Amino acid sequence: MKVWRFAVTAGHTTQGALRHVLGHLLTPLLMCVGMGLAYLGAFHAPEPHDLRVDIVGSGPQAQVLAQTLQDKGAGALAVHTVPDRDTATAALRDRSSFGAYLPGGPGHTPELLVASATSDTSAMAVEKVFTQAAATHGQPLKVTDVAPLAAGDPTGQGVFFLLVALSIGSYASVAVIGGAGAVLPMRIRALLAAGMSLVVSLVGAAFAGPLFHLVDHGLGGLWALSWLYSAGILLIGVGLHTYLKRWTTLGVMVLFVMLNFTSSGGIYRPELQPGFFGALHSFWNGAGFVEGVRGHVYLDGHDLGRNLLVLTLWLLAGLALTLAAGRTEARRLHQAAPARPTEQEPKRESEQESKQESKQETEEEMEEAVGV
Known part of the structure; x- marks a missing residue:
């Protein structure tokens, strides 16, 4: 009888675990489809138009x-x-x-x-x-x-790969702050996002300057653009985590990888791409960073103001989303709070379950972010 009960329990556990794994495998599958559609759609057959x-x-x-x-x-x-x-x-x-x-x-x-x-x-x-x-x-x-590139960036694509590094550092940090920091008040998570964006931007400036010499002047302006770009991603991601939970990694990848890298102009400008990506180029944050750096470093500041505005608007959108998420969490906490807790033991068990769920969620998000 004991053996039979163990077999039933083990079978039930296996089925539940399998459903759990299959449910989470949907995320990398959607990433695969999204990356294929975005990258192949944007880069597979560049042809000039107008x-x-x-x-x-x-x-x-x-x-x-x-x-x-x-x-x-x-x-x-x-x-x-x-x-x-x-x-x-x-x-x-x-x-x-x-x-x-x-x-x-x-x-x-x-x-x-x-x-x-x-x-x-x-x-x-x-x-x-x-x-x-x-x-x-x-x-x-x-x-x-008439406008040659820096000696350290002979193909002109170094700025694009710098964009990739900044993006990965930013959206991977979202998984940590949103997951491991879920128990923290939103204002602290927002401060962590601001601090991490500063660190990521300084790393980017080190890559562009002393390490790889992607630019031969204007490093301070490049750092400022990097900070604006990274801070926008982090604040948007932290705000989205309140609403998307474990789907946050997929959400930020769609926004800041699939649509972002392909429309940035770092590999091909809109004149060599399908119209959809050319349209995104006019207002997406990756294009604001790449074209802002080009204008600042090589073109005497041409169109720099417009690209700064693009990055600033994305940052403001992140601030607005973070504020909205903070209010949403406060409302949820107020609605979920019991009127009068009567027993301490159920409360402790509930807290332990909440912490365990948060830990599991963090591990899953980190695996998805690092895996990509």
Whole structure:
């Protein structure tokens, strides 16, 4: 009889544990599907669409060349003519154009102006187009970079990988603060988020400066952008934890990995991506960080104010969400509090169960965050 009872109990426990594991396996499955859709959708086949390029000149030759390239591009290029080199250079530096072609003539080699600091992949796409244009006239193409990258970041993608490091440090901290710190008042968790964002941003500045030399000046501004970016993620994540619980890791991954990395412009700018990611680029926080760093370090602060505004609005959204979460928790605690506890033992057992659930929740969230 005792053996039979043990078998029933063990079978019941196994079934419950299996249901528990299968339920939690849904999270990595959704992560797999989400990452595949986001990354392959954004990066698998980059093609230019309405990529602005300029032909320098105002005569009939420039007009004919511009129209010819426009027709051959079939929507890939948006070809304009500009009167002189200075105008073309200014357009490159303010990111309204990504290449400027000066047609060759007797005694003059065709020249292409690019600004690799705005996007190295866009510069390469433009160079490919005009190398073919110059080859049709049997002439080599001279390429001049009017906004070169730092020596420590020759591909221009170091800022993107810095974004990845900042993001992982921030959203992984959410699992710890939201899980292990669930018993703490919301104001303390918010302070922990602010403190951790400072630490993460300082680590990012160390990566960008003395360790890997991604930038050769403007390190203080890069640190400030890093702090704004990290603080926004941490506060949003801590606030979301009140509502999403164990789904918080998936939620912050959707916001700050799947949609964020793919729309940041760190690998391909919107002109080389599907329209959905190009639309996100205009207001998502990763794009605000990447384009803010580019503008601050390489483009004399161009468009820096707008990108600072984007990051500040995300930070304010995090503060608002954290305040709302604090009020929600206070209301839940008030509703759950017994009017008059009569026995101490059930209260202690309830507290122990609550702590155990919090510990288990924290371990599961950390496994999901670290596993990704």
